[in-house]
Amino acid sequence: MNTGKRSKFLFSTICFGMAFLYIPIFLLIVYSFNASKIVPVWGGFSTRWYGVLFESEEIWASVALSLKIASVNACFATLLGTLAGLALVRFGSFKGRTLFSGMISAPLVMPEVITGLSLLLLFITLKEFIGWPDSRGFNTITIAHITFSMAYVAVIIQSRLAGMAQDLEEAAEDLGARPFRILTDITLPLLAPGMVAGWLLAFTLSLDDLIIASFVSGPGAVTLPMLIYSRVKLGLRPDINALATIIILAVAIGVLLAAWIMFRQQKQRELELKMSEES
């Protein structure tokens, strides 16, 4: 009776929602192959904008800077975020816990304009008093990115730790392992998938950030989002469509590959578990 009607409603909701999410991206890709210089007017199939893109040294410089910032940021954010997650889940109550957990979750919802402005003012004040940072660019953008990315990593690590069975750690403790040994030999290996996920998230967050980077960057340091933004500010540009296509495809392939690997690993683990139960 009405279950049929309801599932039809739910099905169309999903179709509508997915169309809403994906049609703009799909069209962005289609129009990157437009021969016409005016983006929305179709002038036949062409790959000329990809050629224009590869000749631009400006773009390559900003890609290199963004990738450099993103990878350094991801490593530090994963380290700091993992430590923070461990402290919050496994250390019980300690002095300043409320402040600490507040500082971990606030960057997740803090408007970027505020984070960017406040960090820039900090860097300027620091320069005035201790002479560092003497110039703004790679160093200041990376520090700013670490500060908000580590919060995301900490959240991932927290939920991993909370959902993790503690029996292995307890067994090691019963067998006389020291707490630090338990951390390095058991807890951290178990956390590795979460740390990989955190690293990837921190990497993409950094690649994606425009506002905070624009605030804390100095003359000469232009990240990829800053470059894209300065170009699209005045309207549509076919070469940006081509650039967007490359970025979106690279990210999509990366994410799907990572998901597939994790899926395979999980399947493998389930299989091993089943076999060990049977034997």
Next chain:
Amino acid sequence: MNTEAGLEAGSGAEVSGSMLANWANHVIHHHWRTLVLLVPFIWLLIFFLAPFFIVFKIAFAEAVIASPPYTPMIEWVDEGIMHIRVVIDNFAYLWEDDLYVNTYLNSVKISTISTILCLLIGYPMAYAIVRSSHTTKHILLMLIILPFWTSFLLRVYAWMGLLADQGLINDILTWFGLEPVRMLYTQFAVYVGIVYTYLPFMILPLYANMEKLDWTLLEAAADLGARPATTFVTVTLPATIPGIVAGALLVFIPATGEYVIPDLLGGGNVLMIGRVLYNEFNANIDWPVASAVAIALLLVLVLPMMLYQHMQGKETESR
């Protein structure tokens, strides 16, 4: 704690090498908990908390043509007489200028309506995902998360092409013999952009909440003869309120301070706080007013942010 100390003494023999290595080893084994906590803590104190105090300080200063372009709060007038200068003009200026007040109201209005739109679209989607089969569920979730990984800026840019005067939507309208509509650089485009980019933030908390729901309650209600609408209002909706609140906060808070969307899609016509702050800082180089705008924006958001924090705390406790 006792066993820890005992074992530590027993394994001391394996520690060898120079004094420094010995010392480092000692520090790591005895104080690693302190290190684990202190390293991220100090980082956040310096790079997250301290900057807010600086913003606060500058918001109460006066703009001057100098480097840095504001007056110091504490000045040492000769012979160690401290002179504290606090200027509240910046806040009075914001309050008296209709432009700022209207910008605030407009930002809150836009993000409130966008949040409601996200909820109206996201709720049935989350519901549909939860009720689908195991494999479909994973594929759909993947599809919801995937745009989140791709560039935010490029997703906003994609809509510029759709909404432009000669864009695809207007092409379709003219094809049907209708008048083209100006959509890009209007408030409408800002709504579309916010709903589009923040929809996953609404769907994911709703999904997480609905997945933990006890669906047998719904069946019980149906068995007892409740109509679907009644079941929804009396059982489903109350049970999903935590998800609704979390999703709404995750959309509302960042949308209020949004800069890119009003700037690229709204053009000069749509005023939002994030844009005013950015322009005040970069174009007008009025740091004290920019800082005052930042603090006023924080005041608007502090309640929703604390609510979110509170919910997060409860979430980790319940786990």
